Amino acid sequence: MKRNAVSAGWLSVLFAGLGQLYNRQYVKGLLLVLTHAIGIYLFVTKLYPDLKGLYTLGDKGQHLEKVGKLFKNVPGDHSIFMMIYGVISLIIVALFLAFYILNIRDAIFVGRKRDQGSEVQGLSNNLFPWLLLALPILGVLFFTIMPIVFTSLIAFTNYASPNHIPPKNLVDWVGFATFKKLFTMNSWSDTFVGVFSWTLVWAVLATVTCYFGGILVALLINQTGIKLKGFWRMLFIIPYAIPQFVSLLIMRNMLNEKFGPINQYFRYFGLGGLPWLNDPFWAKVSVIVVNMWIGIPVSMVLVMGILTTIPKDLYEAAEVDGASAWMKFRNVTMPFVMFATAPILITQFAGNINSFNVIFLLTGGAPATMEYNNAGKTDLLVTWLYKLTLDFNQYNMAATVAILLFLMIAALSIGIYSRTRSYKEEDMIQ
Known part of the structure; x- marks a missing residue:
């Protein structure tokens, strides 16, 4: 009994693109493997620190430190910038998860076609509309969804004058206290x-x-x-x-x-x-x-x-x-x-x-x-x-x-x- 769909699905769960390589879609598989690798690198080096900053909103604001006999103004964490970067990182992680799920579904779908004896194609024409829609979708995410999420999150902080205005002061999460x-x-x-x-x-x-x-x-x-x-x-x-x-x-x-x-x-x-x-x-x-x-x-x-x-x-x-x-x-x-x-x-x-x-x-x-x-x-x-x-x-x-x-x-x-x-x-x- 052929089990190409199951094998391709589990391989794609293990690493994006492996299922496509198993299904003999070598160009698509290599592209997906490369995308997954870049995603892991970005998450470790950039996205995780930004997500952590979204959670903490900083540890120390702008402050004075004594250097010898003088006091030096030392930049600290900027809570609002950290929130913005954190929201952007959340959107990128959501996009990566969507890519990961679609990769699994694609591998299973092509595997089922192989089980049925159908011919497997490489990069199909169905990819072209998504390429055209990619820029508008990204525009909506980063110029519409991101500001809405950012504004909504501010309502759950104490970001207000005079005591919680960065960079001098940090902003904290306060839950529904403002409401x-x-x-x-x-x-x-x-x-x-x-x-x-x-x-x-x-x-x-x-x-x-x-x-x-x-x-x-x-x-x-x-x-x-x-x-x-x-x-x-x-x-x-x-x-x-x-x-x-x-x-x-x-x-x-x-x-x-x-x-x-x-x-x-x-x-x-x-x-x-x-x-x-x-x-x-x-x-x-x-x-x-x-x-x-x-x-x-x-x-x-x-x-x-x-x-x-x-x-x-x-x-x-x-x-x-x-x-x-x-x-x-x-x-x-x-x-x-x-x-x-x-x-x-x-x-x-x-x-x-x-x-x-x-x-x-x-x-x-x-x-x-x-x-x-x-x-x-x-x-x-x-x-x-x-x-x-x-x-x-x-x-x-x-x-x-x-x-x-x-x-x-x-x-x-x-x-x-x-x-x-x-x-x-x-x-x-x-």
């Missing part, structure tokens, strides 16, 4: 609850106003009897065509309480100006209205494209049945629009939770308040995270907020999308 501090320490928990609540309110209002505002504008322009439709489309698309940061900075100047043109016009007519960006309530109203100005054109263009795909027969049948304009909108137009735009609506909702530009460029999170820790009344979680990182060096707290923000967006997006008609009908088709 506990965020929810139990009043200065942090009150800020988190306040900013989180406003983030949800903002995301809902920004999404709903832009979405239904876009539908309203698209329906008005699409009405029969409206002349110069091309002009109106161009007029409403201008705010979207202008770079967003330019529009936001212009609106910030226009809403200035003392020198802004809007308050100047109010005073010209004998009315007092409003503290558009300096009062908590009016600042929130201002960011929502300005967001409508730059967000409605996106929904308008999308809906106008969908309106052209709705069969005219449905409207004619509705008119024959005596349906009013509102009934045609509710029973014909809106179902078509919702079906086509539900996934995009959820994407806009998730995007508004992470809407950094509007808040940062318009208010900067202001007005400031003593109720919050390093946050203002219009700060979203993402802008608060930015301040914690770049302004206050509270890296562990920022990483904790980032993890919670990701979990919130993922849970809300998946939960809402799974209840939409688009998802249900797509699931039925499959």
Whole structure:
């Protein structure tokens, strides 16, 4: 009885490439043996020390040592660099394990073909797509996965100013202590609850106003009897065509309480100006209205494209049945629009939770308040995270907020999308 598959499999377990050599795939086998040997050398000389550094995060920071009668500044371990190298080493080890498992599976697969009497080929054409995909896969691993893992790990350390900033001080693993501090320490928990609540309110209002505002504008322009439709489309698309940061900075100047043109016009007519960006309530109203100005054109263009795909027969049948304009909108137009735009609506909702530009460029999170820790009344979680990182060096707290923000967006997006008609009908088709 032929047992080529078993023999090749165990040889590949012993050392990558031996199974392929046993299966008479000499070029492939030699390449795999060389790769395995290089992997062992790298693990012993580089990867193991880096993995050990990820575990310890260093033994001694930058310090002074007495040399003769003088003190010399001696570089120590840099915990953050050690963490980065450790995460990269983890990814490389994971890639090597995947290579090792695939090597065993390949040896068994080819061995079974030999047992069945099939012809064994050398390097097959199936390798070509993997060669093309290798660079994108490595790019995703090291420029997407690695930063996500690194940021997540920081949340479980005490990496924060003033006592744990390398290279002078080391960083230590603290487990879930930062999460506990965020929810139990009043200065942090009150800020988190306040900013989180406003983030949800903002995301809902920004999404709903832009979405239904876009539908309203698209329906008005699409009405029969409206002349110069091309002009109106161009007029409403201008705010979207202008770079967003330019529009936001212009609106910030226009809403200035003392020198802004809007308050100047109010005073010209004998009315007092409003503290558009300096009062908590009016600042929130201002960011929502300005967001409508730059967000409605996106929904308008999308809906106008969908309106052209709705069969005219449905409207004619509705008119024959005596349906009013509102009934045609509710029973014909809106179902078509919702079906086509539900996934995009959820994407806009998730995007508004992470809407950094509007808040940062318009208010900067202001007005400031003593109720919050390093946050203002219009700060979203993402802008608060930015301040914690770049302004206050509270890296562990920022990483904790980032993890919670990701979990919130993922849970809300998946939960809402799974209840939409688009998802249900797509699931039925499959």
